[in-house]
Amino acid sequence: MMKSFYAAATWLTLGLAAGVFYREFTKLTGNLGVESELSLMHTHILALGMMMFLIVLALDAVLTLHTRRSFTVFFWVYNAGLAVTIVMMLIRGLLTLDGKSPADTSAAIPGIAGLGHILLTVGLIALFMAIREGLGERQERLAARQSRLQSTREATVSEG
Structure with missing residues (x-):
């Protein structure tokens, strides 16, 4: 779970830095107000980085996503993809x-x-695969718990 927290904190830092960089760089170069991809970086990093990992952190707390291989794949591949994109x-x-x-410019x-x-x-x-697995296990745990409660009620009724 801490990986998601640290990822969110890292993307928060990068997102805020991107906002400051855009503002100061465009002032320095006299391009203030010029639309470019730099003006979009701040919000992209905050939304796709920080907010995404805060949501994943909440899901992980409920579904123990971090114990699944598909979550590990999600974590590293998603972070790499976001870094390349940014x-x-x-x-x-x-x-x-x-x-x-x-x-x-280059087509590359x-x-x-x-x-x-x-x-x-x-x-x-990969994240959706981890969520699906987590939901399945959670359903099984809830069904087992419900079954135990039902057995306990039946035992109490038959004793009384």
């Missing part, structure tokens, strides 16, 4: 502020960004 946003944003249009940039999105998707699929 780095590509940074590169594209810096190039845009430098006056280069997306058509003038959207290609690598696409790989980041693919990794995010694979990570999310």
Whole structure:
């Protein structure tokens, strides 16, 4: 569970730093108000990083997701995909502020960004697999508990 907490805290720090970087960099270069991928990084990191891992932390507390292999796959693949995606946003944003249009830059940039999105998707699929397993086990535990309660009630009624 602590991995999710530390991931959320790390993405929070990076998201806030991205906001400060965008504001200060655009002021320094005279591009204040210019739309670029840099202006989107702050919210993308906070939403896809910090908020995602806070939600996962809550789910983990209920479903013990961290004990599953699919959760480990989710954690590392999703983080890698988000890092790749954010780095590509940074590169594209810096190039845009430098006056280069997306058509003038290398096709590798959207290609690598696409790989980041693919990794995010694979990570999310693994997360859903972990959630499904956790829900199944939780249902089994609740059914067993219900059965024990029913047996205890029946034993109490037959004794009384």
